[in-house]
Every structure is written in C-alpha cells, then in structure tokens.
Amino acid sequence: MHRSARKRRCALHRTRDTRLHRIRDTKPVGIVHGANAVRLAVLVVCWLALAAPSLAQDRLRIVATTTDMKSLTEAVGGEGVDVVSLVPPTIDAEEYQAKPQDVVRLKDARMVVRVGLDFDLWLDRLLAQASLAHEGVEGLRRGEPGHVDASRAIAVLDQRGSAVGPSDGHAHASGNPHYWLDPKNAEIITGNILEALARLDPANAPHYEANRLAFLARLEARLADWEAKAVALKGKPMVAYHNSWAYLARRFRLDFVATIEPKPGVPPSPAELARLIRTMRERDVRIVVRAPYEPERSAAFLAEKTGAAVVLLAGSVGALASAPDYLSLFDADMAALVAAQSR
Numbered sequence: 626m627h628r629s630a631r632k633r634r635c636a637l638h639r640t641r642d643t644r645l646h647r648i649r650d651t652k653p654v655g656i657v658h659g660a661n662a663v664r665l666a667v668l669v670v671c672w673l674a675l676a677a678p679s680l681a682q683d684r685l686r687i688v689a690t691t692t693d694m695k696s697l698t699e700a701v702g703g704e705g706v707d708v709v710s711l712v713p714p715t716i717d718a719e720e721y722q723a724k725p726q727d728v729v730r731l732k733d734a735r736m737v738v739r740v741g742l743d744f745d746l747w748l749d750r751l752l753a754q755a756s757l758a759h760e761g762v763e764g765l766r767r768g769e770p771g772h773v774d775a776s777r778a779i780a781v782l783d784q785r786g787s788a789v790g791p792s793d794g795h796a797h798a799s800g801n802p803h804y805w806l807d808p809k810n811a812e813i814i815t816g817n818i819l820e821a822l823a824r825l826d827p828a829n830a831p832h833y834e835a836n837r838l839a840f841l842a843r844l845e846a847r848l849a850d851w852e853a854k855a856v857a858l859k860g861k862p863m864v865a866y867h868n869s870w871a872y873l874a875r876r877f878r879l880d881f882v883a884t885i886e887p888k889p890g891v892p893p894s895p896a897e898l899a900r901l902i903r904t905m906r907e908r909d910v911r912i913v914v915r916a917p918y919e920p921e922r923s924a925a926f927l928a929e930k931t932g933a934a935v936v937l938l939a940g941s942v943g944a945l946a947s948a949p950d951y952l953s954l955f956d957a958d959m960a961a962l963v964a965a966q967s968r
C-alpha cells in the first residue's frame with residue numbers, strides 16, 4: 626500500500642547541491658567531516674519528509690471514541706492506520722459531551738470504533754452531524770461497513786433487564802460497559818476491529834491478522850504475570866468509587882465489596898458514606914480504588930476514617946502516565962494494587 630510513497634522523490638534531493646553550497650559557505654560543522662555531516666543530515670531530513678506525510682496520507686484514518694479503543698485498533702492496524710480518539714482519558718467518559726472539533730475529526734475517517742452499550746451513545750448524533758457538515762463522511766453509521774461496535778459478542782456483566790428506573794443512575798443501563806478491563810476480552814475486541822479492517826482494506830488483511838495474533842501473544846505472555854500478582858490480592862476486600870472494575874475483578878478474582886457511588890453515576894449521601902464506613906470496618910477493607918478523574922473527597926474521607934489506602938488506578942489507557950497503552954494499563958493497575966496491599 627505504500628508503494629506510491631517509495632516512488633515519490635524528496636524535494637530536498639533535487640535542491641541538494643545548492644543547499645550544500647550555502648551551508649558549507651557559511652558554517653563548518655564541528656569535528657565531523659563537514660560535507661559528510663551535511664549529506665547525512667540531508668538524507669535524514671529527506672527520509673523524515675518522505676516517511677511522515679506519505680504514511681499519514683496512505684494510512685486508513687480511524688476515529689475511536691476512547692483511548693482504549695484507539696490502543697487496541699493500533700495494535701491490529703499497525704502502520705496501516707492513523708487513529709485518533711475523542712474522549713480524553715483524564716475525564717469521565719460516561720459524562721462526555723461531544724465537541725464541535727469532534728465533528729472535524731471525523732472528516733476523512735474511514736472507520737469508527739466505539740465501546741458500545743451505553744458508554745458512548747453520543748457518537749450516533751455526532752456521526753449524523755459530521756455527515757451533514759462534511760461531504761464524504763459516509764459508511765460510518767451503525768450497521769454500515771466502517772462502524773465497529775467493539776462490544777459485539779462480549780458477555781456483558783451487571784445486566785439489569787427491563788427494571789431500570791429513574792433512580793437507578795444514568796450509567797450502565799445496558800449492563801456494565803467497562804469490559805475492556807478484562808484483558809481476555811481484547812481477543813473479542815480486536816476480532817471485531819480486524820473484521821472491519823479486512824472489509825475496508827482487504828489487500829492488507831493478512832497483515833492486520835498477523836498484527837492481531839502477535840499482539841494477543843504478547844498479551845497472553847503478560848497475563849501470567851498479572852495473574853501471579855493477583856495471588857497477593859486474593860481474599861483482600863476493596864471498595865471502589867465507581868463500578869468500573871467488574872471485569873478486572875472477575876478475571877483476577879479481586880474482591881470489591883462495595884462502591885462509593887450507591888448507583889453508577891450517583892454520588893453518595895452522608896448516610897451512605899456512614900454505611901460504607903461500617904462496611905469497611907466490618908470487612909477490614911484496606912484499599913479504596915479511585916480513577917484520577919473521580920471525586921477525591923469521598924474516597925479520602927473513607928480512607929481517613931478507616932485507615933485504608935486510596936489507590937489510583939487507570940480505568941483507561943492514558944489515565945495515568947504509567948499506562949500509556951493497553952498492556953501497560955494492566956501492568957500499572959496490578960502493580961499499584963499489590964503495592965497498596967503490602968503497605
């Protein structure tokens with residue numbers, strides 16, 4: 626797919642002689658032999674000039690709603706894709722309001738990857754706005770070839786059926802959407818991504834398939850390490866602010882006994898905090914888990930009253946500096962939990 630790029634000539638090559646003369650006339654280059662150093666610099670600049678724009682041009686433009694979907698799309702797409710994500714990892718994605726610049730980001734996109742369930746419902750309206758604003762934004766809506774709902778075929782936890790009332794909290798109405806936090810679910814997510822990439826770019830399908838298998842092999846190798854860390858956490862009760870960790874808990878047999886939010890998206894009342902303090906004392910809870918964007922006050926209050934430690938975990942790629950991609954997220958979170966437990 627990058628054959629056209631290789632054929633293209635760098636403009637700097639054509640003007641090399643005049644540039645070299647100009648540089649040589651004005652300034653000798655240190656201890657490295659002047660002409661060689663300049664030639665090397667010209668080659669490097671040419672290589673960068675050729676590599677960057679041509680790759681960006683040829684790559685399949687993809688918009689992911691979250692950094693987690695971006696990281697997993699990059700794992701499958703490799704050099705063939707150029708992925709941007711819409712929701713910054715430092716804010717609560719379930720509270721996200723699409724911005725005008727998100728419409729612009731969808732321009733030239735060939736594929737969108739969403740978490741699905743009720744996590745990023747705003748995407749549908751955004752896609753409708755983008756196709757009105759920009760000619761050529763097409764094939765991205767639900768059911769169309771460039772639309773990936775990564776939750777397809779995921780076994781969803783905490784499904785509440787039809788008995789969801791107004792007091793049930795605005796989040797998680799279609800079940801717990803934080804399914805990417807079970808690393809084993811990456812098999813299904815990347816499978817959904819691969820299927821769409823192969824459909825849109827069939828010539829490179831074998832390449833995408835190989836990328837996915839290599840990524841899953843890396844994940845499998847790390848899984849053993851995360852499971853070994855989880856042994857130290859067995860039978861250690863924890864409390865979390867929001868129920869983001871249901872899938873992580875199931876995979877690694879972590880014991881979350883309560884959430885600070887009485888319901889997803891609903892902050893606790895003083896009476897509920899008092900109840901939580903009793904539960905934490907009764908169960909000897911030593912760890913309070915909080916994502917960086919979640920309210921600090923209630924977690925700190927509970928920790929202070931019970932002597933537990935507040936542990937910051939990344940619920941999404943990039944939420945902590947120690948979690949710059951999908952695999953490092955689990956490295957960071959499992960290490961943080963183990964460190965807090967052995968405190």
Ligand SMILES: [Zn+2]
Nearest residue numbers: 719796868889
């Ligand atoms: Zn949630």
